[in-house]
Amino acid sequence: MTTTGLFSSQLLLVDPEREVARICRSMRELMLNQVKRRGVVIGLSGGIDSSVTAALAVAALGRERVLGLEMPERHSAEETERFSGMLATSLGITTVKEDISGILESVGFYRRYSEAARQVVPAYGEAWKSKIVTSDVMDHPGFTVFYLVAQTPEGGITRQRLPLKPYLEIVAATNFKQRIRKMLEYYHADRLHYGVAGTPNRLEYDQGFFVKLGDGAADIKPIAHLYKSQVYQLAEFLGIPREIRERKPTTDTYSLAQGQDEFYFSLPYAKMDLCLFGKNNGVPASQVASALGLTPEQVESVFKNIDVKRATTRYLHLAPLLVDSIDLQHDHGQ
Protein backbone atom coordinates (compact mmCIF):
# COMPACT_ATOMS: atom_id res chain seq x y z
CA MET A 1 0.00 0.00 0.00
CA THR A 2 1.17 3.53 -0.66
CA THR A 3 0.18 6.38 1.56
CA THR A 4 0.96 9.49 -0.33
CA GLY A 5 -1.94 11.30 1.32
CA LEU A 6 -2.42 12.06 4.99
CA PHE A 7 -1.82 9.18 7.31
CA SER A 8 -4.55 9.27 9.92
CA SER A 9 -7.21 7.26 11.70
CA GLN A 10 -9.45 7.88 8.68
CA LEU A 11 -7.64 4.98 7.04
CA LEU A 12 -9.23 2.63 9.54
CA LEU A 13 -12.78 3.65 8.76
CA VAL A 14 -14.95 0.83 7.45
CA ASP A 15 -18.44 0.75 6.00
CA PRO A 16 -20.07 -0.91 9.03
CA GLU A 17 -23.15 -2.15 7.23
CA ARG A 18 -21.13 -3.79 4.51
CA GLU A 19 -18.57 -5.22 6.93
CA VAL A 20 -21.23 -6.68 9.22
CA ALA A 21 -22.93 -8.29 6.22
CA ARG A 22 -19.61 -9.71 5.03
CA ILE A 23 -18.74 -11.14 8.46
CA CYS A 24 -22.20 -12.63 8.86
CA ARG A 25 -22.01 -14.35 5.47
CA SER A 26 -18.62 -15.73 6.37
CA MET A 27 -19.76 -16.90 9.83
CA ARG A 28 -22.72 -18.78 8.38
CA GLU A 29 -20.56 -20.40 5.72
CA LEU A 30 -17.83 -21.39 8.21
CA MET A 31 -20.29 -22.74 10.78
CA LEU A 32 -22.16 -24.68 8.14
CA ASN A 33 -19.28 -26.18 6.19
CA GLN A 34 -16.38 -26.39 8.62
CA VAL A 35 -17.40 -26.14 12.26
CA LYS A 36 -20.62 -28.02 11.47
CA ARG A 37 -22.40 -26.84 14.60
CA ARG A 38 -25.73 -25.06 14.71
CA GLY A 39 -24.96 -22.30 17.18
CA VAL A 40 -22.23 -20.68 19.26
CA VAL A 41 -21.31 -20.15 22.88
CA ILE A 42 -19.64 -16.85 23.74
CA GLY A 43 -18.04 -15.88 27.03
CA LEU A 44 -19.33 -12.41 27.91
CA SER A 45 -17.00 -10.07 29.77
CA GLY A 46 -19.03 -6.91 29.40
CA GLY A 47 -16.26 -5.58 27.18
CA ILE A 48 -16.48 -4.33 23.64
CA ASP A 49 -14.97 -7.39 21.91
CA SER A 50 -17.25 -10.05 23.37
CA SER A 51 -20.22 -7.72 22.96
CA VAL A 52 -19.56 -7.18 19.24
CA THR A 53 -18.83 -10.87 18.70
CA ALA A 54 -22.13 -11.79 20.34
CA ALA A 55 -24.03 -9.19 18.30
CA LEU A 56 -22.47 -10.50 15.09
CA ALA A 57 -23.36 -14.06 16.04
CA VAL A 58 -26.96 -12.97 16.63
CA ALA A 59 -27.03 -11.20 13.27
CA ALA A 60 -25.48 -14.19 11.50
CA LEU A 61 -27.19 -17.13 13.20
CA GLY A 62 -30.19 -15.75 15.05
CA ARG A 63 -30.46 -15.00 18.77
CA GLU A 64 -31.89 -18.44 19.56
CA ARG A 65 -28.58 -19.96 18.39
CA VAL A 66 -26.34 -17.91 20.66
CA LEU A 67 -25.65 -18.70 24.32
CA GLY A 68 -23.88 -16.08 26.41
CA LEU A 69 -21.81 -17.27 29.36
CA GLU A 70 -21.09 -15.00 32.29
CA MET A 71 -18.19 -16.32 34.35
CA PRO A 72 -17.29 -13.96 37.18
CA GLU A 73 -14.94 -14.77 40.04
CA ARG A 74 -14.23 -12.99 43.28
CA HIS A 75 -11.72 -10.60 41.69
CA SER A 76 -13.90 -9.62 38.72
CA ALA A 77 -14.67 -5.94 38.35
CA GLU A 78 -18.05 -5.02 39.81
CA GLU A 79 -19.33 -3.61 36.54
CA THR A 80 -18.51 -6.79 34.55
CA GLU A 81 -21.79 -8.52 35.38
CA ARG A 82 -23.81 -5.34 34.95
CA PHE A 83 -22.42 -4.77 31.45
CA SER A 84 -22.65 -8.39 30.31
CA GLY A 85 -26.25 -8.52 31.58
CA MET A 86 -27.03 -5.29 29.77
CA LEU A 87 -25.62 -6.71 26.55
CA ALA A 88 -27.53 -9.98 26.85
CA THR A 89 -30.78 -8.09 27.44
CA SER A 90 -30.21 -5.81 24.48
CA LEU A 91 -29.50 -8.78 22.20
CA GLY A 92 -32.25 -10.95 23.66
CA ILE A 93 -29.96 -13.95 24.09
CA THR A 94 -30.07 -16.65 26.73
CA THR A 95 -27.27 -16.52 29.27
CA VAL A 96 -25.88 -18.88 31.87
CA LYS A 97 -23.93 -17.65 34.85
CA GLU A 98 -21.08 -19.78 36.16
CA ASP A 99 -19.17 -18.32 39.11
CA ILE A 100 -15.68 -19.77 38.73
CA SER A 101 -14.38 -18.79 42.19
CA GLY A 102 -14.98 -22.30 43.56
CA ILE A 103 -13.09 -23.96 40.70
CA LEU A 104 -10.25 -21.47 41.07
CA GLU A 105 -10.14 -22.24 44.79
CA SER A 106 -10.07 -25.99 44.06
CA VAL A 107 -7.08 -25.74 41.72
CA GLY A 108 -5.27 -23.56 44.25
CA PHE A 109 -5.28 -20.41 42.17
CA TYR A 110 -5.68 -17.92 45.03
CA ARG A 111 -3.06 -19.69 47.17
CA ARG A 112 -0.57 -20.08 44.33
CA TYR A 113 -0.97 -16.45 43.31
CA SER A 114 -0.43 -15.18 46.85
CA GLU A 115 2.63 -17.41 47.33
CA ALA A 116 4.18 -16.06 44.14
CA ALA A 117 3.37 -12.46 45.10
CA ARG A 118 4.96 -12.95 48.52
CA GLN A 119 8.30 -13.59 46.82
CA VAL A 120 8.47 -9.87 46.07
CA VAL A 121 6.00 -8.48 48.63
CA PRO A 122 6.48 -10.65 51.76
CA ALA A 123 3.40 -9.28 53.58
CA TYR A 124 1.07 -10.05 50.63
CA GLY A 125 -2.16 -11.72 51.75
CA GLU A 126 -5.40 -12.77 50.12
CA ALA A 127 -7.14 -9.57 51.22
CA TRP A 128 -4.65 -7.61 49.13
CA LYS A 129 -5.24 -6.67 45.52
CA SER A 130 -2.64 -6.56 42.78
CA LYS A 131 -1.84 -6.48 39.10
CA ILE A 132 1.14 -6.81 36.79
CA VAL A 133 2.21 -3.75 34.83
CA THR A 134 5.04 -3.37 32.33
CA SER A 135 7.61 -0.70 31.73
CA ASP A 136 6.54 1.94 29.24
CA VAL A 137 8.20 1.22 25.90
CA MET A 138 8.08 4.96 25.16
CA ASP A 139 9.95 6.01 28.29
CA HIS A 140 12.06 2.89 28.63
CA PRO A 141 12.95 1.63 25.17
CA GLY A 142 14.88 -1.33 26.51
CA PHE A 143 13.74 -4.79 27.44
CA THR A 144 10.28 -5.16 28.92
CA VAL A 145 10.31 -4.98 32.70
CA PHE A 146 7.40 -6.41 34.70
CA TYR A 147 6.26 -5.04 38.05
CA LEU A 148 3.80 -6.26 40.63
CA VAL A 149 1.65 -3.40 41.86
CA ALA A 150 0.08 -4.46 45.17
CA GLN A 151 -2.50 -2.72 47.30
CA THR A 152 -2.89 -3.39 51.03
CA PRO A 153 -6.40 -3.82 52.46
CA GLU A 154 -5.99 -0.26 53.80
CA GLY A 155 -5.28 1.06 50.32
CA GLY A 156 -1.50 1.52 50.46
CA ILE A 157 0.28 0.83 47.15
CA THR A 158 3.65 -0.80 46.60
CA ARG A 159 5.39 -1.57 43.30
CA GLN A 160 8.14 -4.17 42.97
CA ARG A 161 10.04 -5.38 39.93
CA LEU A 162 9.30 -9.03 39.25
CA PRO A 163 12.17 -11.46 38.82
CA LEU A 164 11.54 -14.33 36.41
CA LYS A 165 10.34 -16.98 38.88
CA PRO A 166 7.51 -15.08 40.61
CA TYR A 167 6.57 -13.45 37.30
CA LEU A 168 6.10 -16.81 35.61
CA GLU A 169 4.30 -18.25 38.63
CA ILE A 170 1.85 -15.33 38.77
CA VAL A 171 1.13 -15.56 35.03
CA ALA A 172 0.81 -19.36 35.16
CA ALA A 173 -1.65 -19.15 38.06
CA THR A 174 -3.64 -16.36 36.43
CA ASN A 175 -3.95 -18.37 33.21
CA PHE A 176 -6.19 -20.75 35.16
CA LYS A 177 -8.91 -18.12 34.79
CA GLN A 178 -8.91 -18.10 31.01
CA ARG A 179 -8.57 -21.88 30.78
CA ILE A 180 -11.36 -22.58 33.27
CA ARG A 181 -13.63 -20.18 31.44
CA LYS A 182 -12.87 -21.90 28.15
CA MET A 183 -13.47 -25.32 29.70
CA LEU A 184 -16.96 -24.16 30.70
CA GLU A 185 -17.60 -22.64 27.29
CA TYR A 186 -16.84 -26.00 25.69
CA TYR A 187 -18.98 -27.81 28.26
CA HIS A 188 -21.97 -25.75 27.21
CA ALA A 189 -21.02 -25.97 23.54
CA ASP A 190 -20.86 -29.76 23.78
CA ARG A 191 -24.20 -30.11 25.56
CA LEU A 192 -25.89 -27.92 22.94
CA HIS A 193 -23.88 -29.24 19.99
CA TYR A 194 -22.64 -25.68 19.41
CA GLY A 195 -19.24 -24.26 18.54
CA VAL A 196 -17.32 -21.68 20.59
CA ALA A 197 -16.77 -18.17 19.28
CA GLY A 198 -13.52 -16.48 20.33
CA THR A 199 -13.39 -12.73 20.77
CA PRO A 200 -9.87 -11.47 19.93
CA ASN A 201 -9.53 -8.30 17.91
CA ARG A 202 -6.60 -7.82 15.53
CA LEU A 203 -4.27 -6.24 18.08
CA GLU A 204 -4.71 -9.19 20.41
CA TYR A 205 -4.55 -11.83 17.69
CA ASP A 206 -1.53 -10.31 15.94
CA GLN A 207 0.54 -9.71 19.05
CA GLY A 208 -0.38 -12.82 20.94
CA PHE A 209 -2.36 -11.25 23.75
CA PHE A 210 -4.21 -14.41 24.73
CA VAL A 211 -3.72 -17.59 26.71
CA LYS A 212 -3.07 -20.72 24.71
CA LEU A 213 -5.94 -23.14 25.29
CA GLY A 214 -7.58 -20.36 27.28
CA ASP A 215 -9.15 -17.37 25.59
CA GLY A 216 -7.08 -18.30 22.52
CA ALA A 217 -9.15 -21.46 22.01
CA ALA A 218 -12.22 -21.22 19.80
CA ASP A 219 -13.83 -22.65 16.68
CA ILE A 220 -14.38 -19.30 15.04
CA LYS A 221 -12.95 -15.82 15.69
CA PRO A 222 -15.21 -13.38 13.85
CA ILE A 223 -13.42 -10.11 14.67
CA ALA A 224 -9.75 -11.23 14.59
CA HIS A 225 -9.20 -9.25 11.38
CA LEU A 226 -10.55 -5.99 12.82
CA TYR A 227 -8.44 -3.27 14.41
CA LYS A 228 -9.84 -2.28 17.78
CA SER A 229 -11.13 1.06 16.50
CA GLN A 230 -12.99 -0.85 13.78
CA VAL A 231 -14.58 -3.02 16.45
CA TYR A 232 -15.90 0.19 18.00
CA GLN A 233 -17.27 1.30 14.63
CA LEU A 234 -19.17 -1.97 14.29
CA ALA A 235 -20.33 -1.70 17.91
CA GLU A 236 -22.06 1.57 17.19
CA PHE A 237 -23.68 0.20 14.04
CA LEU A 238 -24.82 -2.93 15.88
CA GLY A 239 -26.39 -0.87 18.67
CA ILE A 240 -24.15 -2.05 21.50
CA PRO A 241 -25.20 -0.05 24.60
CA ARG A 242 -23.33 3.22 24.94
CA GLU A 243 -21.99 2.41 28.42
CA ILE A 244 -20.21 -0.65 27.05
CA ARG A 245 -18.82 1.35 24.14
CA GLU A 246 -17.52 4.02 26.51
CA ARG A 247 -15.95 1.61 28.99
CA LYS A 248 -12.14 1.73 29.09
CA PRO A 249 -10.67 -1.57 27.82
CA THR A 250 -9.37 -3.61 30.75
CA THR A 251 -8.07 -7.13 31.12
CA ASP A 252 -10.42 -7.86 34.05
CA THR A 253 -7.94 -10.54 34.96
CA TYR A 254 -6.18 -9.19 38.05
CA SER A 255 -7.73 -8.08 41.33
CA LEU A 256 -6.61 -4.48 40.76
CA ALA A 257 -8.06 -2.78 37.69
CA GLN A 258 -5.58 -3.11 34.84
CA GLY A 259 -5.71 -1.25 31.54
CA GLN A 260 -4.64 -3.30 28.52
CA ASP A 261 -2.08 -0.63 27.67
CA GLU A 262 -0.35 -0.91 31.04
CA PHE A 263 0.06 -4.65 30.80
CA TYR A 264 0.58 -5.57 27.20
CA PHE A 265 0.25 -2.91 24.53
CA SER A 266 2.65 -0.01 24.47
CA LEU A 267 -0.01 2.57 23.63
CA PRO A 268 -3.74 3.16 24.09
CA TYR A 269 -5.65 1.19 21.46
CA ALA A 270 -6.37 4.05 19.04
CA LYS A 271 -2.67 4.85 18.71
CA MET A 272 -1.67 1.19 18.77
CA ASP A 273 -4.10 0.52 15.92
CA LEU A 274 -2.45 3.15 13.76
CA CYS A 275 1.06 1.96 14.60
CA LEU A 276 0.17 -1.61 13.69
CA PHE A 277 -1.64 -0.50 10.54
CA GLY A 278 1.33 1.69 9.58
CA LYS A 279 3.78 -1.12 10.18
CA ASN A 280 1.65 -3.63 8.27
CA ASN A 281 1.43 -1.28 5.32
CA GLY A 282 5.04 -0.08 5.15
CA VAL A 283 4.32 3.46 6.32
CA PRO A 284 7.53 5.16 7.52
CA ALA A 285 7.80 5.72 11.28
CA SER A 286 8.14 9.47 10.70
CA GLN A 287 4.74 9.61 8.97
CA VAL A 288 3.07 7.54 11.68
CA ALA A 289 4.75 9.69 14.32
CA SER A 290 3.44 12.97 12.96
CA ALA A 291 -0.11 11.57 12.83
CA LEU A 292 0.09 10.46 16.46
CA GLY A 293 2.02 13.33 17.99
CA LEU A 294 4.95 11.04 18.80
CA THR A 295 8.60 11.18 17.81
CA PRO A 296 9.86 8.90 15.01
CA GLU A 297 12.12 7.22 17.61
CA GLN A 298 9.11 6.40 19.77
CA VAL A 299 7.28 4.88 16.81
CA GLU A 300 10.40 2.90 15.90
CA SER A 301 10.35 1.54 19.47
CA VAL A 302 6.73 0.51 19.06
CA PHE A 303 7.50 -1.14 15.70
CA LYS A 304 10.34 -3.09 17.31
CA ASN A 305 8.10 -4.03 20.22
CA ILE A 306 5.53 -5.40 17.74
CA ASP A 307 8.24 -7.56 16.14
CA VAL A 308 9.38 -8.85 19.53
CA LYS A 309 5.83 -9.71 20.59
CA ARG A 310 5.12 -11.47 17.31
CA ALA A 311 8.30 -13.52 17.64
CA THR A 312 7.82 -14.45 21.28
CA THR A 313 4.14 -15.35 20.97
CA ARG A 314 4.26 -17.16 17.64
CA TYR A 315 4.07 -20.52 19.40
CA LEU A 316 0.69 -19.55 20.81
CA HIS A 317 -0.76 -19.79 17.30
CA LEU A 318 0.82 -23.15 16.51
CA ALA A 319 -1.09 -26.40 16.52
CA PRO A 320 0.85 -29.22 18.21
CA LEU A 321 3.97 -29.94 16.16
CA LEU A 322 4.56 -33.35 14.61
CA VAL A 323 7.86 -34.96 13.64
CA ASP A 324 6.26 -36.33 10.47
CA SER A 325 3.28 -34.80 8.76
CA ILE A 326 0.13 -36.91 8.71
CA ASP A 327 -2.35 -36.65 5.86
CA LEU A 328 -5.80 -36.54 7.39
CA GLN A 329 -7.41 -36.58 3.94
CA HIS A 330 -9.51 -33.55 4.67
CA ASP A 331 -11.41 -33.95 1.43
CA HIS A 332 -12.29 -37.57 2.01
CA GLY A 333 -16.00 -38.15 1.82
CA GLN A 334 -16.89 -34.57 0.96
Place this chain on the structure above:
Amino acid sequence: MNIQDDVRSFVIDTFLFGEDDGLRDDSSFLAEGIVDSTGIMQLVSFLQERYRVSIEDEELIPDNLDSIKRVAAFIEEKMRAVKLEPGISA
Protein backbone atom coordinates in the same frame (compact mmCIF):
# COMPACT_ATOMS: atom_id res chain seq x y z
CA MET B 1 36.78 -18.90 33.70
CA ASN B 2 36.43 -15.19 32.85
CA ILE B 3 33.09 -13.42 32.78
CA GLN B 4 32.72 -13.62 29.00
CA ASP B 5 33.28 -17.37 28.98
CA ASP B 6 31.02 -17.80 31.98
CA VAL B 7 28.17 -15.89 30.33
CA ARG B 8 28.72 -17.77 27.10
CA SER B 9 28.48 -21.06 28.93
CA PHE B 10 25.25 -19.97 30.68
CA VAL B 11 23.66 -18.85 27.41
CA ILE B 12 24.59 -22.06 25.58
CA ASP B 13 23.43 -24.32 28.41
CA THR B 14 20.25 -22.39 29.15
CA PHE B 15 18.98 -21.34 25.75
CA LEU B 16 20.64 -23.58 23.15
CA PHE B 17 20.38 -27.09 24.61
CA GLY B 18 24.15 -27.04 25.16
CA GLU B 19 25.07 -26.62 21.49
CA ASP B 20 26.78 -23.34 20.58
CA ASP B 21 25.52 -23.51 17.00
CA GLY B 22 27.84 -20.79 15.71
CA LEU B 23 27.04 -18.39 18.53
CA ARG B 24 29.48 -15.47 18.38
CA ASP B 25 30.33 -13.27 21.32
CA ASP B 26 28.79 -10.34 19.45
CA SER B 27 25.66 -12.17 18.20
CA SER B 28 22.56 -10.13 19.06
CA PHE B 29 20.40 -12.25 21.35
CA LEU B 30 17.18 -10.65 20.18
CA ALA B 31 17.91 -10.15 16.48
CA GLU B 32 19.10 -13.74 16.10
CA GLY B 33 16.25 -15.13 18.17
CA ILE B 34 18.56 -16.68 20.77
CA VAL B 35 16.96 -15.10 23.83
CA ASP B 36 13.53 -13.50 24.09
CA SER B 37 12.36 -11.00 26.68
CA THR B 38 11.59 -13.77 29.18
CA GLY B 39 15.08 -15.13 28.55
CA ILE B 40 16.52 -11.71 29.35
CA MET B 41 14.77 -11.91 32.74
CA GLN B 42 16.42 -15.30 33.26
CA LEU B 43 19.80 -13.88 32.26
CA VAL B 44 19.37 -10.96 34.66
CA SER B 45 18.52 -13.31 37.55
CA PHE B 46 21.64 -15.33 36.74
CA LEU B 47 23.88 -12.26 36.62
CA GLN B 48 22.52 -10.84 39.87
CA GLU B 49 23.03 -14.10 41.73
CA ARG B 50 26.31 -15.08 40.16
CA TYR B 51 28.09 -11.75 40.41
CA ARG B 52 26.17 -10.30 43.35
CA VAL B 53 25.38 -7.12 41.54
CA SER B 54 22.12 -5.20 41.48
CA ILE B 55 20.82 -4.39 38.01
CA GLU B 56 18.55 -1.36 37.92
CA ASP B 57 15.51 -0.92 35.65
CA GLU B 58 17.22 1.68 33.49
CA GLU B 59 20.14 -0.69 32.88
CA LEU B 60 17.88 -3.29 31.23
CA ILE B 61 18.70 -2.14 27.71
CA PRO B 62 20.19 -3.87 24.65
CA ASP B 63 23.42 -1.86 25.00
CA ASN B 64 24.09 -3.75 28.23
CA LEU B 65 22.50 -7.12 27.64
CA ASP B 66 22.04 -8.01 23.97
CA SER B 67 25.19 -10.08 23.37
CA ILE B 68 27.73 -12.07 25.34
CA LYS B 69 30.30 -9.34 24.80
CA ARG B 70 27.99 -6.58 25.96
CA VAL B 71 26.89 -8.53 29.03
CA ALA B 72 30.51 -9.23 30.01
CA ALA B 73 31.51 -5.57 29.56
CA PHE B 74 28.48 -4.43 31.54
CA ILE B 75 29.16 -6.77 34.44
CA GLU B 76 32.87 -5.97 34.48
CA GLU B 77 32.04 -2.28 34.65
CA LYS B 78 29.54 -2.80 37.46
CA MET B 79 31.96 -4.89 39.44
CA ARG B 80 34.67 -2.30 39.00
CA ALA B 81 32.25 0.32 40.23
CA VAL B 82 31.25 -1.53 43.38
CA LYS B 83 34.68 -3.13 43.84
CA LEU B 84 33.19 -6.56 44.36
CA GLU B 85 34.94 -9.79 43.59
CA PRO B 86 33.06 -12.25 41.42
CA GLY B 87 31.50 -15.18 43.22
CA ILE B 88 33.29 -17.68 41.03
CA SER B 89 36.81 -19.00 40.85
CA ALA B 90 38.96 -18.35 37.82
